[in-house]
Amino acid sequence: MPSRAFLASYRRLFAAPGAAAFTLAGLLGRLALSMYGVSLVVLLSERRGSYGLAGAVSAVGLVTGAIGMPLIGRLVDRYGQARVTVPAALYNAVPLTGLLLCVRLGAPDWTLLLCSAACSAAPNLGGMARSRWAHLYRDDPAARHLANSFEQALDELCFMAGPVLAMLLCTALAPEAGLLATGTLGTVGALLFAAQRRTEPPLPVRESTDQRHGSPLRAPGLRVLVLTFLATGMVFGATEITTVAYADALGHKAAAGLLLALVAGGSCVAGLLFGLLTPRRTPGTRFVLCATAMAAVLLLPLAAGLGGAGLGLLGVALFAAGTATAPTMVTGMTLVQELLPQRQFNEGMATAVSGIVVGISAGAALAGTVAEQAAPGTGYALPAVAAGLALLIALAGRRHLTGRTSGAGTSANVPAGTPGQAPGQSPGGAPGGAPGGAPGGAPENAEQIVSGTV
Numbered sequence: 001m002p003s004r005a006f007l008a009s010y011r012r013l014f015a016a017p018g019a020a021a022f023t024l025a026g027l028l029g030r031l032a033l034s035m036y037g038v039s040l041v042v043l044l045s046e047r048r049g050s051y052g053l054a055g056a057v058s059a060v061g062l063v064t065g066a067i068g069m070p071l072i073g074r075l076v077d078r079y080g081q082a083r084v085t086v087p088a089a090l091y092n093a094v095p096l097t098g099l100l101l102c103v104r105l106g107a108p109d110w111t112l113l114l115c116s117a118a119c120s121a122a123p124n125l126g127g128m129a130r131s132r133w134a135h136l137y138r139d140d141p142a143a144r145h146l147a148n149s150f151e152q153a154l155d156e157l158c159f160m161a162g163p164v165l166a167m168l169l170c171t172a173l174a175p176e177a178g179l180l181a182t183g184t185l186g187t188v189g190a191l192l193f194a195a196q197r198r199t200e201p202p203l204p205v206r207e208s209t210d211q212r213h214g215s216p217l218r219a220p221g222l223r224v225l226v227l228t229f230l231a232t233g234m235v236f237g238a239t240e241i242t243t244v245a246y247a248d249a250l251g252h253k254a255a256a257g258l259l260l261a262l263v264a265g266g267s268c269v270a271g272l273l274f275g276l277l278t279p280r281r282t283p284g285t286r287f288v289l290c291a292t293a294m295a296a297v298l299l300l301p302l303a304a305g306l307g308g309a310g311l312g313l314l315g316v317a318l319f320a321a322g323t324a325t326a327p328t329m330v331t332g333m334t335l336v337q338e339l340l341p342q343r344q345f346n347e348g349m350a351t352a353v354s355g356i357v358v359g360i361s362a363g364a365a366l367a368g369t370v371a372e373q374a375a376p377g378t379g380y381a382l383p384a385v386a387a388g389l390a391l392l393i394a395l396a397g398r399r400h401l402t403g404r405t406s407g408a409g410t411s412a413n414v415p416a417g418t419p420g421q422a423p424g425q426s427p428g429g430a431p432g433g434a435p436g437g438a439p440g441g442a443p444e445n446a447e448q449i450v451s452g453t454v
Contacts (some may be wrong), residue, residue, distance in 0.1 A: 002321060003005065009146065009275070009276055010146070010150060010168075010272075010275075011147050013143060013147060013150065014172040016084070016136045016137075016199070017198065018196055018197075018198045018199040019132075019133075019136065019199065021110075021196050021199075022129060022193055022196040022199050023129065023154075025189055025192035025193040025195070025196060026125040026126070026129045026189065026193045027126070027154060027158070028185050028186075028187070028188060028189025028192065029123075029125040029185065029186050029189030029190050029193060030125055030126055030154065030155065030158045030189070031073060031158045031161065031162050031165075031185055031189070032162075032181075032182045032183070032184075032185035032186035032189060033122070033158070033162070033186065034158040034159045034161070034162025034163065035162040035163065035165060035166035035178060035181065035182045035185070036166075036179070036182050037058060038162075038163040038166040038167055038170075038178065039161075039166040039169075039170060039178030039179040039181075039182050040054060040057060040058055040061075040116075040179060041054045041055075041058065042166070042167065042170040042171075042175055043103060043170065043175045043176060043178065043179055044057060044103070044112070046170075046175040047104075047175055048101050048103070048109075053109055053112070056113065057112050057113055057116045058116070058288040058434075059361060060113050060116045060117050061116040061117065061119050061120075061360050062357055062358075062360075063117075063335065063358075063361070064116075064117045064119070064120035064123060065119065065120050065357065066354040066357045066358050067120065067354070068120030068121055068122075069120075069122070069124055069350040069351075069353060069354050069357075070119055070121075070156045070347050070350045070354055071347070072084065072088055072123055072124065072350065073124060073127065073346040073347035073349065073350030073351070074346075074347040076123070076128065076291065076347075077343055077344055077345065077346045077347050078203075079203075080200065080203055081128050081131075081194060081200050081201070081346075082195075082197060082200060084123065084130075085123045085125075085128070085190050085191075085193065085194040086190075086191060086194050088121045088122070088123045088190070089122075089123060089186070089187050089190035089191055089194075089320035090187070091185040092119055092120075092121045092122050092186070092187070093183055093186075093187045094118075095115045095119045095181070096115070096119055096182075096183045097183065097281075098111075098115045098118075099112060099115035099116060099119070099179070100176055100179055100183075102115060102182065103145035103176070104176070108406055114344075119338075122186065123190055124346065124349065124350045124353060125189065125190060125193055126151060126154075126155060126349075126353070127345075127346055127349035127350050127353060128193070128346060128347060128372070129151055130147070130148060130333060130337070130345075131201055131346055131349070132199050132200065132201060132341075133147035133148070133151070134147075134337050134345065135199075135201035135202075135342075136199065138211050139178055139419070140152075141181055142278055144334065144337065145275065145277075145334060146275040146276070147197075147275075148330045148333050148334050148337075149271050149272065149274050149275025149276075149326075149330045150271070150272070150275055151333075152271040152326050152329050152330045152333070153267075153268045153271035153272045153275075153326070155329075156264045156265070156267040156268035156271060156322075156326065157264075157268055159264050160261050160265060160268070163257065164257065164261075165178075165181075166178040166181070166182070167257075169181055170425075171404075173225075190236045193391040197308065197371075201342065201345075204341070204342050206341040214338045214383070215347075216344045216347050216348040216351060217351065218341050219339050219340060219348075219400075220397070220400040221284075221335065221339040221400040221401050221402065222336065222339055222340065222348055222351065222352070223395070223397075223400075223434070224393060224394065224396075224397030224398075224400050224401060225332055225335055225336060225339075225352055225355075225401075226352055226354075226355040226394035227355070227393045227397075228287075228291065228332065228390045228393045228394050228397075229332060229352050229353075229355040229359065230355040230356070230358055230359040230362075230392050231359060231386045231390035232294075232325065232328060232329070232332075232356060232359060232361070232386070232387075233293070233355065233356035233357065233358060233359020233360040233361075233362070233363060234300065234359040234362055234363035234382070234383070234386035234389075234393035235325065235359075235383040235386045235387050236325075236356070236360050236361065236363065236383075237303070237360035237361060237362065237363025237364035237367065238363035238364065238366060238367040238380075238382035238383045238386060239243060239260075239261060239263060239318070239321070239363075239367075239380075239383045240367075241363075241368050241371060241379065242257040242260050242305070242367045242370070242371060242377075242379030242380050242382065242383070243256055243260055243263075243314075243318065244260075245367075245376065245379060246305060246314070246376050246377055246379070246380075247259060247311065250310075250311060251374070253313060255311055258315070259311065259314065259315055260318075261317055262315050262318050262319040262322065263318045263319065263321060263322040263325075264322060265319060265322065266318070266320060266321065266322025266323040267322040267323065267325045267326040268326070269323065270321075270322065270323040270324070270325075270326040270327060271326035271329075271330060274326060274327045274330055275330070282402070283293045283334050283335045283338055283401065284335065284398055284401030284402055285333060285398075286327075286331045287328070287331045287335055287393075287394055287398075287401055287402075288394050288395060288398055289329040289340060290324065290327040290331050291328055291387075291390050291391040291394040291395075292391055293309070293324045293327070294324035294325060294328050294387045294390065294391070295384075295387040295388045295390070295391040296324070297320050297321050297323065297324045298321050298324070298383050298384045298387040299384055300317035300320050300321055301317045301318055301321050301380045301383070301384075302377075302380040302381055302383075302384045304315070304317040304377070304380075305376070305377025305378070305379070305380040306377050306378070306380070308377065321383075328390075330395040332348065332352065333352070335401055336348050336349050336352050337349075347381070360387075363383070365385060366382055367379045367382050370382060
């Protein structure tokens with residue numbers, strides 16, 4: 001019965017016409033993103049014989065990507081998803097192809113850095129997918145909670161499967177195969193996503209220039225979230241490097257991939273189950289509670305590492321640690337939607353993701369230094385401290401984590417005069433937020449779609 005209720009809840013979520021199509025298309029692009037880092041490291045370590053160069057090229061790409069992502073998000077908010085995603089995806093394929101050619105032709109190292117820096121226009125498909133869910137279920141907070149949970153689970157699934165697939169392609173075919181597949185999947189996925197026009201959120205009503213172009217960071221709540229996400233990104237980056245170093249110290253470096261998969265697996269399972277809980281408390285309160293849980297469970301890998309535990313016990317601790325990150329991310333993304341008007345959805349979510357990316361880079365760099373200077377397992381203090389920092393930031397800024405009274409997706413944010421759409425009506429003419437109005441469509445209230453309580 002629990003499994004039947006689980007499937008029924010998510011099946012009802014996909015009753016919205018076109019939901020499955022944009023989800024599958026976006027999944028291709030997000031899988032490509034998770035393959036990029038491993039593919040690049042394997043390629044440059046094999047063809048140039050330098051992990052240092054691979055790290056520098058990767059770091060440059062992360063920095064410019066963190067800058068470019070919010071800018072692309074702003075363009076999406078202003079001109080629409082399809083009009084921006086198509087040229088951005090086609091453009092981004094050019095420097096990626098150039099990077100492959102430079103490696104193949106033996107070009108100077110600086111050309112690799114230049115090509116990596118130019119790969120800064122990748123569209124944030126995860127954020128745009130969440131924006132579509134927010135529009136489809138703008139009158140149903142529980143359905144948006146379920147959708148955000150599902151999206152987080154998809155992210156974790158990609159980051160479990162992506163590195164494995166990239167390594168398989170690079171070792172079984174050629175070192176270039178992983179990056180070539182990354183570019184192909186990323187471009188095709190983005191173009192297919194943009195082609196799903198019937199679920200694309202309509203542009204909001206044109207407002208004054210200041211309102212349109214003001215940064216979403218003017219909202220104090222978003223600044224709190226970005227700083228919290230930066231600390232959470234440090235948790236991810238430090239955990240990854242420390243786990244690899246710990247497994248290597250025990251003479252089982254190959255097991256590091258499995259250990260990291262357990263972290264992502266715990267987060268994936270937690271994300272799916274978290275979606276089944278009906279939100280009762282405010283998103284701000286839930287966010288603080290989730291950050292508290294994350295800070296608590298990240299003490300488990302630290303205890304295992306400092307206690308010299310074997311890989312089995314460490315794996316259990318890492319799985320448990322992963323279960324707290326997904327609820328934190330889900331609630332954080334829900335808050336982004338609650339805090340910002342529709343006209344800034346994509347830029348706001350891209351800004352939040354940029355905070356995570358910067359945090360991952362900082363956490364990985366710090367963990368690498370600790371791994372070289374301290375005893376194995378000491379590095380697990382970094383994610384524990386970062387999680388504690390995330391909690392302190394959330395507590396300090398909790399008064400700002402209050403959603404807009406109109407909600408994330410109320411009809412107040414939907415432009416009047418959308419063709420075929422009356423006020424309070426979703427695309428397809430179905431009242432009450434049930435897209436398409438077909439029998440068996442999306443439920444009209446929270447209790448029909450999820451059970452439990454948050």
